[in-house]
Structures are given as C-alpha cells and as structure tokens.
Amino acid sequence: MALAIPASGCGREKEADLVTGKTLFSQKCGSCHALERAGTKGKQGPDLDEAFGPARRDGLGESTVEGVVLDQIGLVRKNSTMPADLVTGPEARAVAAYVALVAGQPGKDQGALANAGRPKVSNKPIAAKGGKLQIDADPTGALAFVTSKATAMAGPLMFVSENKASIPHNIAVKDSGGKLLGEGPDVTGGTSKFSTKVKAGKYTFVCTVPGHEEGGMKGDLTVK
Ligand code: HEC
The missing domain is CATH 2.60.40.420 (Cupredoxins -  blue copper proteins)
Structure with a gap:
C-alpha cells in the first residue's frame, strides 16, 4: 500500500504534511492541473499523472519527482501562465511531496488523506x-x-x-x-x-x- 505510514511521531508528521499538501494542491493548483487522486481536473496546465506516470513506471524515484515539482513551483519558466511561488517554503515542500506520492500512481488516498482538500459541495438544493x-x-x-x-x-x-x-x-x-x-x-x-x-x-x-x-x-x- 502506498500509504503505509508507521505509527511513530515522525510518520504522523509526514501524514499531516501530506494532508496540507493535498489541500493546498486542490486550492492552488487543481484549477489548472488534472491529478486523479486529488480529484482535480484542470485543463490549462499538463495532466500531472501523464507528466510523471511513465517516468515513475520506468523507475524514477519519488524524491526526484518531488524535486522537479518543487523546482517548477519556484522557478516557473518566463512567460508561463503558471504563476510563480503560489506556495513557498514548507507549504511548497508539502505540495511537492503530495504530488510526488500520487502522480501517475494507482490506488486511492487512504486515511486522513482521503477527504483532504475536497471542496464542501452541498447536495441540499x-x-x-x-x-x-x-x-x-x-x-x-x-x-x-x-x-x-x-x-x-x-x-x-x-x-x-x-x-x-x-x-x-x-x-x-x-x-x-x-x-x-x-x-x-x-x-x-x-x-x-x-x-x-x-x-x-x-x-x-x-x-x-x-x-x-x-x-x-x-x-x-x-x-x-
Ligand atoms: C494558472 C494555471 C496554473 C496553475 C494555478 C498552476 N500551474 Fe502548473 N503549469 C501550468 C502550465 C501552463 C504548465 C506548462 C509549463 C509552463 O508553462 O511552465 C505547468 C507546468 C507544471 C509542471 C510541470 C509539468 C511537466 O509536464 O513537466 C508542474 C510539476 C506543475 N505545473 C505543478 C504545479 C503545482 C504544484 C501548482 C500549484 C502550486 C501549479 N502547477 C499551479 C499552469 C498552472
């Protein structure tokens, strides 16, 4: 399972960061990027499952993907429609860690991650x-x-x-x-x-x- 998190304090901290990362991703990135496990379907930017899935399957590590995402957030190419520094510091690291965990990876988010970042849409008319x-x-x-x-x-x-x-x-x-x-x-x-x-x-x-x-x-x- 992708999210087998040990019951140590450190594991819980990691999970909390991922929850923050997913929530921020939904709010700041999902309107432009599709990412299956975050439930986002934005179209202005590349589909991140397609962007990272093939490389992950070819053995590219999670930490490498994390670095690529972090670089993209901080060093957006000139004239890109993607705004630079949407998130910074620990928040940027949390977003990058979440994207690296799930992009192009099968399965569903579990535990505290499952509902993180989901918009609160009422079905009451x-x-x-x-x-x-x-x-x-x-x-x-x-x-x-x-x-x-x-x-x-x-x-x-x-x-x-x-x-x-x-x-x-x-x-x-x-x-x-x-x-x-x-x-x-x-x-x-x-x-x-x-x-x-x-x-x-x-x-x-x-x-x-x-x-x-x-x-x-x-x-x-x-x-x-
Ligand atoms: C306004 C739309 C928009 C928003 C918001 C946005 N992006 Fe992007 N993103 C783009 C576009 C367009 C590209 C294509 C490359 C470029 O223009 O630099 C891109 C490229 C990327 C890439 C590189 C994908 C590849 O194919 O290599 C990553 C990773 C990425 N964005 C992550 C994020 C993250 C994380 C956030 C939120 C913090 C975010 N983006 C917010 C539009 C957006």
Missing part, C-alpha cells in the same frame, strides 16, 4: 427567492459551486454568484440540450450576475471559464 438565485463559488479555489442543486419558479430570474477565491469564475445557465442561455462576467473576488427568463424544465448552472465546467463546476437547476 438552493431555492431562488424573490426572483434571485444566489449560488456562490467554492471559496477555496476548487472548481465547484457551494451546491450541486438549485430550484426556481418559472419567470424572470437573476443568477448571482459571489466568488471569494483568487481565480476567475462566473455563473451561466444552459438548457437541457447544452445551449447557453445567459452568463455573467468573469470575476475574481467579486460577484458575477445576469438576468434571464426561464420556463419550467431542467437546466444546468455552470462556470464557463475554460475547463471549469469540465472540472466539476456545475449543478442541476430545476424550474417549476
């Missing part, structure tokens, strides 16, 4: 009130809204989404055929909103920033 439907973006930077379900009455409807995260998001609505019916502006640390008219039926609310809907930033809207 948010209901529109007074013609306004507010569905905020996950505040940590994960590709998710705070709920996966919403309801509203037919008629004019204002969609509102507050985004407290440091990456851009918006809110938009699509009909059951996937046609975009309306979308708010992309905002970073602000509120995206727009108004449209909806008839009874099934819709999806999504974030249309490239890669975000595919990454899981969507939910079902039922209009009655």
Whole structure:
C-alpha cells in the first residue's frame, strides 16, 4: 500500500504534511492541473499523472519527482501562465511531496488523506427567492459551486454568484440540450450576475471559464 505510514511521531508528521499538501494542491493548483487522486481536473496546465506516470513506471524515484515539482513551483519558466511561488517554503515542500506520492500512481488516498482538500459541495438544493438565485463559488479555489442543486419558479430570474477565491469564475445557465442561455462576467473576488427568463424544465448552472465546467463546476437547476 502506498500509504503505509508507521505509527511513530515522525510518520504522523509526514501524514499531516501530506494532508496540507493535498489541500493546498486542490486550492492552488487543481484549477489548472488534472491529478486523479486529488480529484482535480484542470485543463490549462499538463495532466500531472501523464507528466510523471511513465517516468515513475520506468523507475524514477519519488524524491526526484518531488524535486522537479518543487523546482517548477519556484522557478516557473518566463512567460508561463503558471504563476510563480503560489506556495513557498514548507507549504511548497508539502505540495511537492503530495504530488510526488500520487502522480501517475494507482490506488486511492487512504486515511486522513482521503477527504483532504475536497471542496464542501452541498447536495441540499438552493431555492431562488424573490426572483434571485444566489449560488456562490467554492471559496477555496476548487472548481465547484457551494451546491450541486438549485430550484426556481418559472419567470424572470437573476443568477448571482459571489466568488471569494483568487481565480476567475462566473455563473451561466444552459438548457437541457447544452445551449447557453445567459452568463455573467468573469470575476475574481467579486460577484458575477445576469438576468434571464426561464420556463419550467431542467437546466444546468455552470462556470464557463475554460475547463471549469469540465472540472466539476456545475449543478442541476430545476424550474417549476
Ligand atoms: C494558472 C494555471 C496554473 C496553475 C494555478 C498552476 N500551474 Fe502548473 N503549469 C501550468 C502550465 C501552463 C504548465 C506548462 C509549463 C509552463 O508553462 O511552465 C505547468 C507546468 C507544471 C509542471 C510541470 C509539468 C511537466 O509536464 O513537466 C508542474 C510539476 C506543475 N505545473 C505543478 C504545479 C503545482 C504544484 C501548482 C500549484 C502550486 C501549479 N502547477 C499551479 C499552469 C498552472
């Protein structure tokens, strides 16, 4: 098993670091990078399982991968869309250690790692009130809204989404055929909103920033 951690104090410290690393990865890196075991599906940067899987299978060690990831975080190539120093010091080491542990590696995260970094998405529907439907973006930077379900009455409807995260998001609505019916502006640390008219039926609310809907930033809207 990949995570057979000894019951010594040192082992627990290592596990705590990995939990921190996974949480930070989900918040700071997952919107651009897919990594299966972290559950992230970002598309702007390389898929990290594909980036490291073949080399790991060819015998490249975990500590080498850790070094490569740490270098990438601190020494991003000039003009890269990847921001430099998203995390620094012990936090950067924790992220690198987590990526090195899981990238391209089969299996599932166990123990305290299993749920670390997962966005808190409620499956309790948010209901529109007074013609306004507010569905905020996950505040940590994960590709998710705070709920996966919403309801509203037919008629004019204002969609509102507050985004407290440091990456851009918006809110938009699509009909059951996937046609975009309306979308708010992309905002970073602000509120995206727009108004449209909806008839009874099934819709999806999504974030249309490239890669975000595919990454899981969507939910079902039922209009009655
Ligand atoms: C805004 C999008 C974005 C964010 C956020 C981001 N990256 Fe990247 N990353 C990229 C892009 C684009 C590349 C491709 C190479 C380049 O441009 O330097 C990349 C390359 C990499 C690579 C090299 C992969 C390879 O194929 O060799 C690693 C490792 C990496 N990123 C790790 C991270 C980690 C860890 C974080 C979080 C601390 C992070 N990235 C955050 C966009 C991003």
